[in-house]
Amino acid sequence: MTASDLLAEIAGVGRDASRGGYSRHAFDRAEDELRTWFVEQATRRGLDVETDRNGNIWAWWGTPGPGAVVTGSHLDSVPGGGAFDGPLGVVSALDAVDILRRKGFTPSTPFAVVVFAEEEGGRFGVPCLGSRLLTGSIDPDRARALRDPGGVTLAEAAAKAGHDPARFGPDPEALGRIGKFVELHVEQGRGLIDLGGPVAVGSTVIEHGRWRFSFSGQGNHAGATVLGDRHDPMLPAASVVAAARRVAGKFDDARATVGRLVPTPGGTNVIASTVDLWLDARVPGATRDLVDEIAAAATEAAREEGCQVTVTEESYSDTVVFDPALRDEMDDVLGGVPALPTGAGHDAAILAAHVPTGMLYVRNPTGISHAPEEFAEVADVDHGAVALASTLEHLST
Structure with missing residues (x-):
């Protein structure tokens, strides 16, 4: 055969x-x-x-x-x-x-x-x-x-x-x-x-790696919570998706991808209490520099929404x-x-x-x-x- x-x-x-x-x-x-x-x-x-x-x-x-x-x-x-x-x-x-x-x-x-x-x-x-x-x-x-x-x-x-x-x-x-x-x-x-x-x-x-961004905020009712009272981790999480593309554009031959995002509890009419997303990043000679800049954007976006974020390196392989x-x-x-x-x-x-x-x-x-x-x-x-x-x-x- x-x-x-x-x-x-x-x-x-x-x-x-x-x-x-x-x-x-x-x-x-x-x-x-x-x-x-x-x-x-x-x-x-x-x-x-x-x-x-x-x-x-x-x-x-x-x-x-x-x-x-x-x-x-x-x-x-x-x-x-x-x-x-x-x-x-x-x-x-x-x-x-x-x-x-x-x-x-x-x-x-x-x-x-x-x-x-x-x-x-x-x-x-x-x-x-x-x-x-x-x-x-x-x-x-x-x-x-x-x-x-x-x-x-x-x-x-x-x-x-x-x-x-x-x-x-x-x-x-x-x-x-x-x-x-x-x-x-x-x-x-x-x-x-x-x-x-x-x-x-x-x-x-x-060289390439995977990083986990964990955002925490306050879960609440989607209809009963006015915008000014929200601490919605989905907003800074969404900003990271956009930041990955924007920041990667500054580096030669860079690839940055958010392919998985998990809100908790995940209800349609629920403001999430936490959101985890995973960033895959690959840049010749500068992958961690790319991730540091995306992480800085994530920290600022979380602060503006009254949320917190932690960034964890889950895997990394050098060139x-x-x-x-x-x-x-x-x-x-x-x-x-x-x-x-x-x-x-x-x-x-x-x-x-x-x-x-x-x-x-x-x-x-x-x-x-x-x-x-x-x-x-x-x-x-x-x-x-x-x-x-x-x-x-x-x-x-």
């Missing part, structure tokens, strides 16, 4: 009837179904499957050991996301194994396909949890205490799914096995559209430069392809601080990601799997 065939097999899992696209989140039913599917696919191929202490699944071709060539991605999605972000890297890795076996190739180094847990942060808010826990870049107590919108903690959800959250944390043994890591991903942008090519290698990832030597190797194997920067984060970017890491992008003709319109042509999907197989063959020889 080709990578596009494998994608078709899971096309019905996790469809979101209200948002469109897919909603597949860490330790929910849809993601669990996909994890089970992956284990079955790996087992059919004679790969030895194990789940590490942080819920990441490893499928080994041959004996596990240090210096392994590892590829893979994730199976979860953002709310209402596309079909390709994450799963494309997983199915392409399985297809690459098939391609290499048909050639009669056997890796001379340890070789594994990995599925990382909770890459998007769509349920618990912090992206790349599986790789962050693996590498020790997030405190396990903090991770266990993260809550989803329904109030369920990561620890509770993991335990319900059959994992032991007490074991969450740095895993130097698993990390120490990785010699080189290559992640294939659908492109999240239009670089390959403009360049007219089916694949590219990754060069850098822009990542993928391993230049590995990038050059991939470029040589693929016959010369573009090297593209990205504003999107990946597990590969988390691993890059610890092991040589590379990215391989597949053209997305819509240029859209994190939405139902995300797409890749069958020919490009299969081209990407062949490119990945060629890269892995070279690295595993």
Whole structure:
């Protein structure tokens, strides 16, 4: 089966009837179904499957050991996301194994396909949890205490799914096995559209983070409370949405987005008592400067309405430069392809601080990601799997 065939097999899992696209989140039913599917696919191929202490699944071709060539991605999605972000890297890795076996190739180094847990942060808010826990870049107590919108903690959800959250944390043994890591991903942008090519290698990832703005005021009756008596946290919250766009316009190549806003209690005829919103910010070399200016605007808007605001950094990743030597190797194997920067984060970017890491992008003709319109042509999907197989063959020889 080709990578596009494998994608078709899971096309019905996790469809979101209200948002469109897919909603597949860490330790929910849809993601669990996909994890089970992956284990079955790996087992059919004679790969030895194990789940590490942080819920990441490893499928080994041959004996596990240090210096392994590892590829893979994730199976979860953002709310209402596309079909390709994450799963494309997983199915392409399985297809690459098939391609290499048909050639009669056997890796001379340890070789594994990995599925990382909770890459998007769509349920618990912090992206790349599986790789962050693996590498020790997030405190396990903090991770266990993260809550989803329904109030369920990561620890509770993991335990319900059959994992032991007490074991969450740095895993130097698993990390120490990785010699080189290559992640294939659908492109999240239009670089390959403009360049007219089916694949590219990754060069850098822009620094980025997520911040929570929590506004508190006085809940009250929408009809009985005159405007002069209100302390409505929705007003300063709304000002942050506008400030994010305004302030970002002052910085070169900045991206600032408020994609989630939650008022409490959330009634139509109720003045909110609190409003929480989340800011996603990405600016080359100046992300925290951008956020500081937006936070200053939020503080002033809250003061004018007689409200209070606290700003909490929930995640941050510095600029990542993928391993230049590995990038050059991939470029040589693929016959010369573009090297593209990205504003999107990946597990590969988390691993890059610890092991040589590379990215391989597949053209997305819509240029859209994190939405139902995300797409890749069958020919490009299969081209990407062949490119990945060629890269892995070279690295595993």
